[in-house]
Structures are given as structure tokens and as C-alpha cells.
Amino acid sequence: MTAVINPTGAAPVDPVGPEKSVARVRRGLTNPVSSGLALVIGVVWTIPTVGLLVQSFRSKSAQDSKGWWHFSGLTLDNYRVVTTGLHGDSSKSVLPFLVNSLAIVIPAAVIPIVVAALASYALVWIDFRGRDWIYVGIFALQVVPLQVAVVPLLRFVVSGAHLGSVTVIPKLGLAGTVGAVWLAHACFALPLAVFLMHNFMSEIPRDLLEAARIDGASHGQIFRQIMLPLLRPALAAFGIFQFLWVWNDLFVGLVMSGGNADISPITVKIAGLVGSTAGQGGEVVPAAAFVSIIIPVLVFMALQRYFVRGLLAGSVKG
Template sequence: MAKDDDGIAGSKTSLSLVTNLSVIFLVVLWLIPTVGLFVSSFRDRDAITESGWWKSPFPTQENIAVQTEGEFVETPEGWVLTGNVFGEEGSGEIVAFGGSRAEPTAFAPGETGELVRGRTLQIAETGDFTYFYPDEPSRNPTVYIAAEVPPNFSLVNYETILESAGMDVAFINTLTVTIPATIIPILIAAFAAYALAWMDFPFRGTIIAIVVGLLVVPLQLALVPMLQFHNQIGIGQSFYGIWFAHTGFGLPLAIYLLRNYMVGLPRDIIESAKVDGATDFQVFTRIVLPLSFPALASFAIFQFLWTWNDLLIAKVFLPASSDSWVMTVKIADDLLGSRGGDWGILAAAAFVSIAVPLVVFFTMQRYLVRGLLAGSVK
């Protein structure tokens, strides 16, 4: 009889295998759009339109309208124009060609295409063409080709958004909003969490219940009253206003998370410090804060990502001028309007906006789970 290995020490259970496969599937599912955005940010608009990002390492076929150059030469049969559709320094491989926008791939390379009013067009695979007019032409014609375009990656999109689109200013504004909006609530919540965890005072349980209740209050309910309050005290739509707004919206989660973690710290250490004459402030700064670093880092990740990716609060509490736009507002209000069809520019701007959160997350992810599980077990 075969013996089931589930439950034997040192052997992997079937449940662990399913868990590992599920985690791998979710990671791949999450990485696919990120990789696609990254690859698209190095491609131009035409390449993105013609093929998906997963085909970017391979040559693509593009339909191109080419305005011919040169002068027609009169012959006994008519007027002839010769040249190369790729120009003097260009190169490529012609897949098909045509003489009208309606039929850009009507003929194969090397064929003589019969066009309207007795005109003919012949284009070789190398791009050399011969255009024949029975009568004297008034202008150079346009030819249409389907060409094999080799993969092309460049930094043009990033140069465009940083130099002409003003994304560099939006990046600095985002840092100006995010860093203080992450540090301020952590400082306040750390003191409040220690008091709620290790200090005895009246109504402590009531305050904890209020903090838990605030976690379920939608922030949209407080946007207008908070903006009115900011206008009354003179900070209005400014960086000070958005710092205080993010601080207020982030404090309930910060206090709840840090308090749960601090409650789980060894009581013997804290009581021994107090017996030795340490004050609450000394216990907090020298013992509790260093031991609570995983929880602090966990909340810092959440607050940083939430603040960095925020659009609603930024539109409410920041001035409407472009000098104060953060990256989310820049992309939503400017780039999507002025460059809505230029997917390469939008992909580059979007990847710049997610690059810093990705670095922060992968740098501090080891503290995330430890902080989230704070206080869940005893």
C-alpha cells in the first residue's frame, strides 16, 4: 500500500504545491502588464499601433505612405520617375505596394502595378521604384508600401516627457507631496500607538474603538469639509493642505497597525526598563521604536504607494496650475488630452510614475508581511 507523504516531517504536502503554483501564477499575472508597459515605453507610436509588445523583438509589417522625391524624366513613351522609397540613406524590405490609400498592398514586389489613367508603378524588394505617367505630372505622387520594419527601441519617449512635456516638474512635485505625507503620519501615529498600547489613562478603550471605526469611513465624505476648513485657516489648496489631508486620512490605519504591533512586544523588557528608572519617552524611543521597525516599514509602504498614486486628493487639495501638478494629475489632465494617441509617450510617463513605487516595494517587502500580521497571533 502506498503511503501518503502528507503530514510527514520534511516532505512537501499537496497543499503547499498548490500554494506555490498559485503564488507563481499571481506573480506572473501581475508582471505581465508591467513588463508590457516597460517595453512599450521604448517603442514609437507606429510600432505600438501595428503590433503588441510581445512581438517587439521581431520585425513587423507596417503600411507606410511615402511622398516620392526627384524629378520626372521625359521619354518617348511618357514621363518616368525613379528612386528609392527609403531615401538615400534608408533601407528596408518591401512586402507589398500600391498606388492608392484604399489598396496599399495590391501588388507584390517586382510586379508592374497598373494604376488609374494609364499610370504604372513598379517597386522592388529593396525599395527601388519606377513610376510612369503617360502625361506630364503636376506634382510628385504618393506611393504606399508594406515594409518589414526591424525592431527599434529608443529613449525618445523618455526624452520627450522629461524635456518638453514637463514630467520632470511633476516628478519633483510628487516627491514633495509624498515624502512629508508619509513621514508626518508615522511620527504622530507612533506616539499615539505607544500611548494606546502601554499607558493607562481614561477612555483608552473608547479611543481605540473610535480609531477602528474611522478605518471604515470613506475619505470622500471628508473632502469638502476638510477643504473648507483649510480655506478658513489659510492653507487652502497648497502643499501644506495636501500634507495635512493625507496625514488625516492615513492616521487611523497607522495607529491601528502600530498599536497592534506594540502590544505584542515582550512586556518583560518594557517593565524592566521602567524598574530601572526609564521614563515612557525613553522606553518609547530606545526600546519600542527600534523593535517596531517592521510595522513602521509596513505602514510606510502603504502610505507611500497610496500617496504616490493618488489622483483624487491631489486634484482637490493642490492648485489647478500646471506648476503644482503631480504625475497622476499630469498624465490624466495633460498627456491624455494633448497626446492621447501617442501611446509611447503615455507608456513612458506611466512607467516613470510606477518606477519609484516598484523600487520602494521590492526594497521593503520583507517587512510588509511582518507588519500586516502584527497582533494577529499571541
């Protein structure tokens, strides 16, 4: 997954009017070259995933002797090994890591959304000097690669922030817990979250807010009672973004968990399985990988609308 920030900040346009789309369909049916190209790319892009799905249901001997397209030796054993465990051995079970991923993804999605909504409210609706510069500054922070930020953040989680011998911020007690992982994700997601929220909030009519102000509503009340309900589409768009990003991340999970199996997300487990089963036991890897893939894929398919809307927010201009 890529964190996407589109710089041009405009609303997505409704692309096709009805009469144009009729013309398009007519034109398309007469063009075999593009239909053929579409078919080839579509098939080539789908086959690898189908291969993994089929392979995950095949026994070790079948995997050893024939390619997956023979559909031979179908069994559920691989899935037993990676879920409940088989013959009392649950060392290859990925279920605990699914739980870890879930325990990471919930705070990692909620915290930056709320923090970014608060920040954008100030940046859009409260007048103070330099707010545009603060916004541009936050947007520009996406330049910081995780590689630069993650190790110092780990140090902070373990020992707090110090200037010389003075403790600026004490340690928060999150070391060795999933908190270390989601805190990192929450911080790193903020530039994108602020950008998306700022975009959506700028489109809310100013009159609405001014009317509320005249009626005597305070900023706190306006934020809770007017902004949050209106922001629902933005919250959904960012929520699915962040869910996919956190669920699929390996780097942050690997560094922040430090290899502690109690707090490692599922990607760390899968990557570990790939390495540790290179010689033997590799027959369960496709099943394990499929278990890890299926959740984001289902979420993605169910909420694709919001995801695409988030992607398009601003990228398509004329």
C-alpha cells in the first residue's frame, strides 16, 4: 500500500455525463484491439492470486509434484495448521498475530483521524496568523521517510524524551506493548490525515459555521455537533486508507515490535514463515499468506467506493 497525497486539492469531478457514456460503449464494442489488451492484462493480473488460493488448499506431496494448475491433492490441512494447529502443534498458527494486527489497527486508525480533524478545524475555521504556513508545513512532513523516523521513535517509547539530563517527556509505558506499534502508525499517518480532513473541511460552506457562531455556539460545540457528522465521508475515506496501510505494513511492525511475538503484526509472522520454512514446512505458507490477505481484500472490496473517492480527492483536475 502506498500512502497517497494528491497535491492539487480540488474536489473530484463527476466524470461522465449519460450521453457521453452511451457514445463510449458504442465506440468500444467496435474496437477489438483494446478489448484484447484489456483481457490479457486482466488475466495476467489475476492469475498470481488465484494460484496462491489454489496452492493453499493442496497437500505437501501435491505441491511438490505438480504445479497448482493441476488442482490435485486438495485438502484443508494447511488451513488447520495455520489456524487451530494440527497434531497439537500450533507453532505455525497465525491467529495470535491476526489479533495483534487488529489490536494495532484500531487505535492506529482512530487516533490520527480525530487528531487530524481537530487540527484541520483550527487550520480552516479559526483565524490566527501563520495558519497557512502551519498547514503547508504539516503537508510537507510527508517527506520524512519512515526509515528516518522509526528508530528515534522507538527510543522515545522505550525511554522518553530528554534534553541532556532533563526529562522533557517521561516514557509513556508503551514499550513492549502493541502501543509502541500503533503510536508509530498514528504519528506517521498525520500529514496525510490532516491533508484529507483539511480538503473536506474547506468545502463545508462558511455560512453554516457563521450561523452557528451567531447562535452562540462555541468552537468545541461546533466541532462536536456540526463538523464531526459532516465529516463522515472523509472519516470513511481515511479510515480505509489507514486500515490497509497499517494492516499491510511490515517495516514499522518489524522495528517497533523488535521481534516480540506478543506484539508483532501478521505481516511480520508471514515474512518470518517465508524465511524459516525455506527448507521444510513451506507447504503452509500459501495458506498463512491467504489468511493474512483475505481481511484487507474483503474490507477493500466492501468499501472501495470510499477508497477511490479518497484517492481521487484532488488528483483529477480537468
